[in-house]
Amino acid sequence: MKRTGWLMMPMLLVLLSGCASVVIDYDQQARFGQYDTYAFMPREEGKEYLSLDAARIERSLNRELGARGMRSTLPEEADILVRYDIETEIRNESSGFSYGLGYGRGAYGLGVVTAPDSYQIREGKLVVEFVRPDDKQAIWRGAGRRNLTEEMKPEARQALIDKLITDMLVEFPPAS
Secondary structure, eight states: OOHHHHHHHHHHHHHHHTSOOEEEEEOTTOOGGGOOEEEEOOOOTTOOSOOHHHHHHHHHHHHHHHHTTOEEOOGGGOSEEEEEEEEEEEEEEEESOOOEEEEEETTEEEEEEOOOEEEEEEEEEEEEEEEETTTTEEEEEEEEEEOOOTTOOHHHHHHHHHHHHHHHTTTOSOOO
């Protein structure tokens, strides 16, 4: 491999490590071939409006499910109900290094250590579930995490949500 090829490998690994992982789970007994229509689950009381990100999620889901031959209908007529939520998770990260000094003699000693800087990162995890309306049983679930930030422009937010939902639904419906 040429020298430039070796230089590109670490950059490619960095790009791939920044990609979100998508996790899919489904009911193996569900007959996905019989589902032709869908509707979004009714919103919670007190949240009758559709937020900007919720509208982006619904546009993306409509596009992806439509591409799979499904059509949107009223909730009382739907074969499956679509539920989605953005769950917020907080994780701690640290940067820098710590160092310590110490002195000891025998079984006794004295030491001083500095801790590295730490900070919290808020991440959003998009969860999409398909639910049978008759028994309210989830039959499919997709979850994925991407770094959606408040500073993003609307076009970038839509592109990020589109990519995440496309990745989730790449193998929907599951092979029976």
